[in-house]
Amino acid sequence: MPKKCHFEVVFTFCYTLIDDWIGKNCFTWAGPKPILHITDPTMIREMFGKYEDFQKAKGSNPLLTLLAKGLVLVEGDQWVKHRKIINPAFHVEKLKHMVPAFYVSCDEMIKKWEDTLKEESSCEMDVWPHLTTMTSDVISRTAFGSSFVEGKKIFELQRELAELIITASRSIYIPGSQFLPTKSNKRIKAIAQEVKGLVRGIIDKRVTEMKSGKCSNDDLLGILLDSNYKEIKQHGNNKFGLSIDDVIEECKLFYFAGQETTATLLVWTMILLAQHKNWQDHARDEALKVFGEKKPAINVLSDMLSQLKIINSVFLEVLRLYPPVVAMTRMIHKETKLGDINLPAGSLIQLHTMLSHYDPNIWGDDVKEFNPERFYEGVSKKVQICNLRANVSMIIRVCGGLGFLLVVLAYAWRFYNWVWLTPKNTEKFLRDQGLKGTSYKFLFGDVIEIVKVITEASLKPINLADDILPRVLSFVHSSVTTHGKNCFIWAGPKPILHITDPTMIQEMLGNYEDFEKVKGANPLIALLAKGLARLEGDQWVKHRKIINPAFHVEKLKHMIPAFYMSCDEMIKKWEDTLKEESLCEMDVWPHLQTMTSDMISRTAFGSSFMEGKRIFELQRELANLIITPFNILFYIPGSQFLPTKSNKRIKVIAQEVTDLVRGIIDKRVTEMKNEKYCSKDDLLGILLDSNYEEIKQHGNNKFGLSIGDIIEECKLFYFAGQETTATLLVWTMVLLAQHKNWQDRARNEALKVFGERKPDIDGLNQLKIINKIFLEVLRLYPPIVALARMTHKETKLGNLTLPAGSLIQLHTMLSHYDPSIWGDDAKEFNPERFSEGVSKVTKGQAVYIPFGGGPRVCIGQNFSMLEAKMTLVMILSHFSFELSPSYSHAPRSIITLQPQFGAHLIIRKLSGVGSNENTKKVENARTDLSSSNITI
Numbered sequence: 001m002p003k004k005c006h007f008e009v010v011f012t013f014c015y016t017l018i019d020d021w022i023g024k025n026c027f028t029w030a031g032p033k034p035i036l037h038i039t040d041p042t043m044i045r046e047m048f049g050k051y052e053d054f055q056k057a058k059g060s061n062p063l064l065t066l067l068a069k070g071l072v073l074v075e076g077d078q079w080v081k082h083r084k085i086i087n088p089a090f091h092v093e094k095l096k097h098m099v100p101a102f103y104v105s106c107d108e109m110i111k112k113w114e115d116t117l118k119e120e121s122s123c124e125m126d127v128w129p130h131l132t133t134m135t136s137d138v139i140s141r142t143a144f145g146s147s148f149v150e151g152k153k154i155f156e157l158q159r160e161l162a163e164l165i166i167t168a169s170r171s172i173y174i175p176g177s178q179f180l181p182t183k184s185n186k187r188i189k190a191i192a193q194e195v196k197g198l199v200r201g202i203i204d205k206r207v208t209e210m211k212s213g214k215c216s217n218d219d220l221l222g223i224l225l226d227s228n229y230k231e232i233k234q235h236g237n238n239k240f241g242l243s244i245d246d247v248i249e250e251c252k253l254f255y256f257a258g259q260e261t262t263a264t265l266l267v268w269t270m271i272l273l274a275q276h277k278n279w280q281d282h283a284r285d286e287a288l289k290v291f292g293e294k295k296p297a298i299n300v301l302s303d304m305l306s307q308l309k310i311i312n313s314v315f316l317e318v319l320r321l322y323p324p325v326v327a328m329t330r331m332i333h334k335e336t337k338l339g340d341i342n343l344p345a346g347s348l349i350q351l352h353t354m355l356s357h358y359d360p361n362i363w364g365d366d367v368k369e370f371n372p373e374r375f376y377e378g379v380s381k382k383v384q385i386c387n388l389r390a391n392v393s394m395i396i397r398v399c400g401g402l403g404f405l406l407v408v409l410a411y412a413w414r415f416y417n418w419v420w421l422t423p424k425n426t427e428k429f430l431r432d433q434g435l436k437g438t439s440y441k442f443l444f445g446d447v448i449e450i451v452k453v454i455t456e457a458s459l460k461p462i463n464l465a466d467d468i469l470p471r472v473l474s475f476v477h478s479s480v481t482t483h484g485k486n487c488f489i490w491a492g493p494k495p496i497l498h499i500t501d502p503t504m505i506q507e508m509l510g511n512y513e514d515f516e517k518v519k520g521a522n523p524l525i526a527l528l529a530k531g532l533a534r535l536e537g538d539q540w541v542k543h544r545k546i547i548n549p550a551f552h553v554e555k556l557k558h559m560i561p562a563f564y565m566s567c568d569e570m571i572k573k574w575e576d577t578l579k580e581e582s583l584c585e586m587d588v589w590p591h592l593q594t595m596t597s598d599m600i601s602r603t604a605f606g607s608s609f610m611e612g613k614r615i616f617e618l619q620r621e622l623a624n625l626i627i628t629p630f631n632i633l634f635y636i637p638g639s640q641f642l643p644t645k646s647n648k649r650i651k652v653i654a655q656e657v658t659d660l661v662r663g664i665i666d667k668r669v670t671e672m673k674n675e676k677y678c679s680k681d682d683l684l685g686i687l688l689d690s691n692y693e694e695i696k697q698h699g700n701n702k703f704g705l706s707i708g709d710i711i712e713e714c715k716l717f718y719f720a721g722q723e724t725t726a727t728l729l730v731w732t733m734v735l736l737a738q739h740k741n742w743q744d745r746a747r748n749e750a751l752k753v754f755g756e757r758k759p760d761i762d763g764l765n766q767l768k769i770i771n772k773i774f775l776e777v778l779r780l781y782p783p784i785v786a787l788a789r790m791t792h793k794e795t796k797l798g799n800l801t802l803p804a805g806s807l808i809q810l811h812t813m814l815s816h817y818d819p820s821i822w823g824d825d826a827k828e829f830n831p832e833r834f835s836e837g838v839s840k841v842t843k844g845q846a847v848y849i850p851f852g853g854g855p856r857v858c859i860g861q862n863f864s865m866l867e868a869k870m871t872l873v874m875i876l877s878h879f880s881f882e883l884s885p886s887y888s889h890a891p892r893s894i895i896t897l898q899p900q901f902g903a904h905l906i907i908r909k910l911s912g913v914g915s916n917e918n919t920k921k922v923e924n925a926r927t928d929l930s931s932s933n934i935t936i
């Protein structure tokens with residue numbers, strides 16, 4: 001006897017009837033009711049088309065309706081209404097927003113598999129329960145978004161309900177039997193009630209949130225409620241929308257219709273691809289070709305459907321051979337014609353998907369074979385000849401979830417490729433070129449170790465005499481020590497190349513087109529500021545040109561009074577604290593932060609200083625939420641959409657900041673248009689003016705910045721300018737507190753240049769000793785310890801070839817401490833080394849880069865040096881300072897290099913400005929300095 005194909009096993013009874021006995025259209029008896037079996041393509045098409053005559057079957061076991069009543073069971077106008085409201089939830093645009101949820105669920109499953117495989121290269125596994133759990137998870141996340149946990153509970157209950165009901169429905173239905181007080185019936189009712197209560201709870205909560213405008217509408221429930229609300233609003237009548245009970249049923253249906261079907265498609269796909277290794281390889285090659293190393297991106301969905309030709313054909317062929325729903329049932333309610341047959345009222349009809357899919361007249365002699373190639377030219381082409389188009393294409397297209405299914409599988413594959421195949425190949429590629437580095441570890445690379453080492457390093461302070469590199473650069477330092485100056489480590493599945501070679505650094509800083517700023521890192525970071533620092537190409541050129549005038553020395557002059565005011569406020573506070581005492585202990589770090597923040601608010605927004613201050617307070621909170629070691633090192637695509645408390649707060653703040661900045665800009669633009677007096681001395685004024693000039697010169701708006709661009713630039717001024725200058729100042733104070741001789745020399749210089757007058761721009765530009773001190777502080781404590789770059793195509797760097805997508809870190813701090821450049825005293829504080837200027841000591845190499853270099857050098861360096869000089873002069877002329885016994889030396893780099901435990905100093909009041917003693921000091925200082933012969 002020939003071996004039976006799976007189809008014969010599944011459908012033995014009908015197959016026998018239809019093929020050997022009665023014919024393609026025939027009938028059998030289910031108790032006293034006839035069931036008509038239809039496989040004729042024309043008749044199937046007729047039935048699909050006349051959905052009003054051929055309705056869904058009713059009157060079977062009513063327990064079945066407890067599972068889900070929604071769209072699949074409603075008819076007529078009700079069906080039209082439900083379908084119209086639900087349709088938007090499955091629109092490709094909406095599905096895009098569900099991609100992160102697909103990803104998270106796939107990721108969980110893949111991790112489990114990798115865990116099982118940790119010790120072995122292969123293992124035996126029953127993938128079916130894994131796939132059902134994953135699809136169930138996908139549906140819970142996409143259906144209920146932020147209420148995922150409650151959603152999961154609902155679906156667990158639905159699963160139990162399905163098992164109980166399907167068991168009950170297998171026996172012949174005796175009307176009323178569902179009311180019998182059997183154990184099973186009682187449990188069924190209890191679960192049905194609990195599910196309803198839970199779904200109602202979620203919906204009520206969501207409706208309340210929607211009313212107060214506080215929720216995301218990216219999940220199925222959100223989209224459904226939104227679409228329902230719009231429908232009601234459009235018609236001005238509730239009856240055009242769904243009731244809460246309808247919504248409950250639709251939610252239950254999402255699970256019932258979407259979970260098991262997807263799981264079966266996936267499991268049969270895996271089984272068939274396991275049997276047909278050539279197709280498995282074709283599919284893998286295609287996935288690699290289409291996605292390569294690209295990270296999953298939201299906009300990929302629609303492209304993906306068109307690009308995955310092989311995978312698409314594989315799915316179509318799996319759906320043909322193993323359709324998740326093997327037959328559909330319809331019923332007629334009056335005598336109805338079907339083809340040339342008259343069917344009596346109440347007839348039950350089965351449309352045999354599976355029989356059609358196995359008809360050799362349509363599919364050819366290889367009908368039972370797995371051959372995805374038959375779908376290469378699409379479904380319609382294949383079935384057109386046989387007039388079956390309506391059947392197969394409808395079965396496939398009607399299911400709004402097909403895109404959904406493809407995405408799940410494609411993302412699972414991309415994930416595997418992203419976390420294993422690509423990194424392993426890259427590692428080999430780098431090693432083959434002689435680069436050394438750590439070995440790639442699945443998914444996390446070195447991240448866990450990095451976070452551990454950073455955490456350990458940050459637990460305790462170090463001694464003042466200790467080397468700060470192991471604490472600040474921790475993992476990088478040990479990698480460079482072990483593997484050499486240029487080496488690589490792994491930030492998740494991406495390698496990071498550490499580069500300290502000066503020639504290579506110079507090459508990268510000069511060639512800003514090939515070595516771009518890093519993208520694809522956690523997109524939350526972009527919420528902090530997107531402007532100039534993140535732009536590339538023509539956009540960067542345009543922005544830099546318009547912003548440049550704002551930082552021109554001529555313009556900076558006008559900002560001196562603002563610097564003075566902010567600084568004066570801080571000095572007054574310190575004086576107040578010292579009112580009763582001649583000295584006090586103080587953590588100067590928060591004071592310096594507040595002051596630089598204040599300076600930026602004043603210089604950026606001038607008259608709108610108070611609103612500016614609020615913006616910067618919010619930006620600060622945002623930065624604290626976003627900038628964590630984990631967020632920076634390891635971004636899980638889509639994780640920013642997870643409804644965590646922190647993500648929610650981040651979004652609220654980002655929106656508030658944007659609104660506030662927009663408010664200030666709108667006000668200023670109106671003032672400018674009305675030619676009302678408005679200052680053009682602040683950064684915003686200069687920027688708007690320069691923008692206006694640029695547009696006027698070209699006679700075209702596209703040469704200027706939009707309001708959105710300007711908002712981002714304003715946010716960037718704060719982000720790039722505040723903390724950097726604060727850290728420069730705090731380390732200057734810490735170093736001058738240790739090196740009293742340099743503190744005295746700096747004070748003498750300040751007193752000599754300004755005496756008792758307010759610091760002005762000319763004087764600040766004359767400060768040679770203070771300038772050298774700042775240069776040395778920026779060498780030893782560069783606010784930004786490394787610069788990050790990325791390649792977008794295979795790119796040469798020195799004698800290395802870097803693969804596309806390489807992340808590179810240019811190590812400012814390592815270069816600044818290199819004894820081969822700076823000599824044996826590289827770790828010592830010695831401003832004298834800059835006596836003959838920077839280029840003399842660096843011999844023109846890119847080894848001193850606190851402000852970066854090349855065309856993208858810091859635009860704000862003159863601004864920050866002026867700020868810093870003003871502050872130091874004011875502090876020095878009012879106070880002397882030394883380290884407090886409670887000072888803990890703990891430099892730590894979180895974007896900028898900060899003092900982890902603050903900067904506790906003992907501050908002493910100098911005799912009052914204007915006192916005899918001070919005047920004497922001024923005179924002495926003048927004599928001292930005129931006798932010294934310092935050149936910069």
Ligand code: HEM
Pocket residue numbers: 532533534544716717718720721722724725728782783784787788849850851852853855856857858859860861863864
């Ligand atoms: C001590 C203070 C400062 C330090 C050490 C510093 C450092 C840097 C560095 C290293 C870069 C280059 C980043 C890279 O190439 O990836 C940079 C860029 C930049 N900085 Fe600064 N910065 C400081 C102050 C400021 C201030 C006060 C502002 C503005 C108010 C500012 C605005 C910018 C901007 C807009 C860029 C991007 C330039 C571009 O890409 O064209 N910085 N800064």
